[in-house]
Amino acid sequence: xxxxxxxxxxxxxxxxxxxxxxxxxxxxxxxxxxxxxxxxxxxxxxxxxxxxxxxxxxxxxxxxxxxxxxxxxxxxxxxxxxxxxxxxxxxxxxxxxxxxxxxxxxxxxxxxxxxxxxxxxxxxxxxxxxxxxxxxxxxxxxxxxxxxxxxxxxxxxxxxxxxxxxxxxxxxxxxxxxxxxxxxxxxxxxxxxxxxxxxxxxxxxxxxxxxxxxxxxxxxxxxxxxxxxxxxxxxxxxxxxxxxxxxxxxxxxxxxxxxxxxxxxxxxxxxxxxxxxxxxxxxxxxxxxxxxxxxxxxxxxxxxxxxxxxxxxxxxxxxxxxxxxxxxxxxxxxxxxxxxxxxxxxxxxxxxxxxxxxxxxxxxxxxxxxxxxxxxxx
Amino acid sequence: xxxxxxxxxxxxxxxxxxxxxxxxxxxxxxxxxxxxxxxxxxxxxxxxxxxxxxxxxxxxxxxxxxxxxxxxxxxxxxxxxxxxxxxxxxxxxxxxxxxxxxxxxxxxxxxxxxxxxxxxxxxxxxxxxxxxxxxxxxxxxxxxxxxxxxxx
Numbered sequence: 001x002x003x004x005x006x007x008x009x010x011x012x013x014x015x016x017x018x019x020x021x022x023x024x025x026x027x028x029x030x031x032x033x034x035x036x037x038x039x040x041x042x043x044x045x046x047x048x049x050x051x052x053x054x055x056x057x058x059x060x061x062x063x064x065x066x067x068x069x070x071x072x073x074x075x076x077x078x079x080x081x082x083x084x085x086x087x088x089x090x091x092x093x094x095x096x097x098x099x100x101x102x103x104x105x106x107x108x109x110x111x112x113x114x115x116x117x118x119x120x121x122x123x124x125x126x127x128x129x130x131x132x133x134x135x136x137x138x139x140x141x142x143x144x145x146x147x148x149x150x151x152x153x154x155x156x157x158x159x160x161x162x163x164x165x166x167x168x169x170x171x172x173x174x175x176x177x178x179x180x181x182x183x184x185x186x187x188x189x190x191x192x193x194x195x196x197x198x199x200x201x202x203x204x205x206x207x208x209x210x211x212x213x214x215x216x217x218x219x220x221x222x223x224x225x226x227x228x229x230x231x232x233x234x235x236x237x238x239x240x241x242x243x244x245x246x247x248x249x250x251x252x253x254x255x256x257x258x259x260x261x262x263x264x265x266x267x268x269x270x271x272x273x274x275x276x277x278x279x280x281x282x283x284x285x286x287x288x289x290x291x292x293x294x295x296x297x298x299x300x301x302x303x304x305x306x307x308x309x310x311x312x313x314x315x316x317x318x319x320x321x322x323x324x325x326x327x328x329x330x331x332x333x334x335x336x337x338x339x340x341x342x343x344x345x346x347x348x349x350x351x352x353x354x355x356x357x358x359x360x361x362x363x364x365x366x367x368x369x370x371x372x373x374x375x376x377x378x
Numbered sequence: 379x380x381x382x383x384x385x386x387x388x389x390x391x392x393x394x395x396x397x398x399x400x401x402x403x404x405x406x407x408x409x410x411x412x413x414x415x416x417x418x419x420x421x422x423x424x425x426x427x428x429x430x431x432x433x434x435x436x437x438x439x440x441x442x443x444x445x446x447x448x449x450x451x452x453x454x455x456x457x458x459x460x461x462x463x464x465x466x467x468x469x470x471x472x473x474x475x476x477x478x479x480x481x482x483x484x485x486x487x488x489x490x491x492x493x494x495x496x497x498x499x500x501x502x503x504x505x506x507x508x509x510x511x512x513x514x515x516x517x518x519x520x521x522x523x524x525x526x527x528x529x530x
Contacts, residue, residue, distance in 0.1 A: 220482025
């Protein structure tokens, strides 16, 4: 080793965001750089903070549903589902059989559209402007059409309720869904042919932003990001909430925990979701879309006064474990209403994954975390 | 399988002499001074192995107390959640941070500090996270009065 020092260099502090397309919203990272290398990276959030929790504590349980659409605004259906599960736990509401099936169908369709969109965005972040993202958005749009037909809105669905769903799906909807699902693997194949073995993608994504298994567990990472690090933990399997135990599906795992694994785990999860959807769409029974107790609750929200107590309901949202913590004091409003947002907690390890990488890698590492600021900031 | 709360309480008290807890409505009430010891024990004992803080938040009960609530799960054994509850003095809420045990608590404790004003001793970077620097007050406290009442 030589004793002469290299040319004098200074570290540089750079703000990435909050107004930048690569941050997927209003998110800021304060990066300390040595040349192009990241020495320190501090996430700054809160630009989209609306104190949803306080608003939720002033409204009835049901009145919070439209607001949950705006948490993770890509996945309104699974947000609704999470709150519905928590309220059902708190108030002892059972769901109708058809309602359960419709909810699971909606939640899995949501997973398809989220994973399609986020892999598209990730490729976009790597510099492939447009094409793969638009392929993904084409499929997403078809699913959103189904959501619109069922709930009246593409993205702010406000559809799932404790006890089932707000309204039964229109005639012919299930057939359309079946067609969409049977065509979906063709899109995944096309997407994979285009991307999975692509040399540029592999060069950019392999061994970048590695998240070791132990750190992932310790930092409470959930969702595809955790599974890409090789930890087998999926709330659908662990809790077996709703009717998930009835379906055959696998939990895809990664081995390295880099950006590529996170990309590929999402692709594989889409294939598993297709399997769940095929089973659910085959078996979906007739009957009411919402149970009588759920219907009473929806029709007269102020009469729903759960006994004093608390409940923590959680679902496997496309981004990870989405939890709702409700405390009741016996009044029509929750005394405490808290949301455990997956993308908020998943950001904990952003710095660890970025250290030592280049600025351009930070963008794709953030893209592979899959954040939505509506949920991070709440 | 995770033992029932009463069994959990008695085995914890056996493992940690001098710690006394209570079971209250589905959760384990831990004295503020013993939080670190209890959490370490829950994480490191093979039987429990609660390696994952699913949720960490607070509930405000004016005028005298604030409760910090922990939902702990195990990714190794796939059980949980176990609910822990720590009752703090509302005028001076301080509790040991669990971030040195679980990194997962880092942002969630910052959020509780920001919105409830609970201070976590030993947290590596206790700053506001959702509200801006220089903001006064803690908006999730029940007696918080918004600056402009006319704004929704």
